[in-house]
Amino acid sequence: MLQTNQETGKYESECAYAFRRIVRDGPEHFERDKKIKMKLICKNNVNNAPRMPLQIPTLNIQYSTGKTSNHLPREVRLSIQTGWITPQKPTDLAERQLLSAILDGSFPVGSTLPPERELALALGITRPTLREALQRIARDGWIQIRQGKSTVVTDYWREGNLVMLNALSQQPEAFNNDFIDHLLQVRAALAPVYARLAVQNASEDVVNLLKPLTCLPDTPEAYAQADQELHHQLTLLSGNPIFTLIYNGFRQLSLQAGLKYFAMPETRKFSLDFYQGLLDDAQRRDAETAAWRTSSVMTDSILYWQKSANS
Numbered sequence: 001m002l003q004t005n006q007e008t009g010k011y012e013s014e015c016a017y018a019f020r021r022i023v024r025d026g027p028e029h030f031e032r033d034k035k036i037k038m039k040l041i042c043k044n045n046v047n048n049a050p051r052m053p054l055q056i057p058t059l060n061i062q063y064s065t066g067k068t069s070n071h072l073p074r075e076v077r078l079s080i081q082t083g084w085i086t087p088q089k090p091t092d093l094a095e096r097q098l099l100s101a102i103l104d105g106s107f108p109v110g111s112t113l114p115p116e117r118e119l120a121l122a123l124g125i126t127r128p129t130l131r132e133a134l135q136r137i138a139r140d141g142w143i144q145i146r147q148g149k150s151t152v153v154t155d156y157w158r159e160g161n162l163v164m165l166n167a168l169s170q171q172p173e174a175f176n177n178d179f180i181d182h183l184l185q186v187r188a189a190l191a192p193v194y195a196r197l198a199v200q201n202a203s204e205d206v207v208n209l210l211k212p213l214t215c216l217p218d219t220p221e222a223y224a225q226a227d228q229e230l231h232h233q234l235t236l237l238s239g240n241p242i243f244t245l246i247y248n249g250f251r252q253l254s255l256q257a258g259l260k261y262f263a264m265p266e267t268r269k270f271s272l273d274f275y276q277g278l279l280d281d282a283q284r285r286d287a288e289t290a291a292w293r294t295s296s297v298m299t300d301s302i303l304y305w306q307k308s309a310n311s
Helices: 014-025 090-103 116-123 127-139 163-168 177-215 220-237 241-249 251-261 265-284 287-310
Strands: 002-004 011-013 040-043 051-054 059-064 075-078
Touching: 090 116, 090 127, 116 127, 163 241, 163 251, 177 220, 177 241, 177 251, 177 265, 177 287, 220 241, 220 251, 220 265, 241 251, 251 287, 265 287
Parallel strands: none
Antiparallel strands: 002 011, 040 051, 059 075
């Protein structure tokens, strides 16, 4: 059927009318994650022939608003159109391009960025958009904006912070063998401590956490996801929130590095044995053995990775 658009006075289909209302009024007028079934009625010809229903797939409409006022939803995703997402904002795109240029050496540490006009033209954005992107990466420590002087790329490996790890997780240029090796070394230093505290403080929770890990699908994706979630949960169960904050700083990096690490069948078998052993430790409430086992496995995982990287 056709509905009258009160704003334009024109007719539109029920589907168009309902979808326009969703986008205009926001999710407060509809139940969240509700499946809305729509049928479009069309005519076989212009001579008022019998109307035939067109079967339209169920639309699973999800919202991500983040609203603090009556603004439109930021994003509307349709399950039948997985590619329908809000286009990346120019500022976000410019920020990623600038970080890529810094990480791939186009703008090396200590170098100065081109003047605003040239840089904005090269990126295909306006100067206000460029300034916003520069302010973002300056806030995170990648560059130093100097009033009246050229902007300088900082030595982020010396002066950076955990915030940068989140940015690095979005940049494929960062994922060389040395970087993953460094990441494994950091985890090897921290994991035995938070594993011991987790077994000591919450052994039953650790047991429940590990039981599903003893029967994982034998795929890199399953092991990478399970492994990073295991370490995240162990930091939480340790009772020390600083471990969680530190781990969250490179959690996404850990997942992406895990996809490469667990591509080797022997590393999946190695980790499966670790999960079973740690489960036994937790069932016995043997925190010290859990710490020793974790330290040994983390050290050996570095050797596995180095062997793979050099082969």
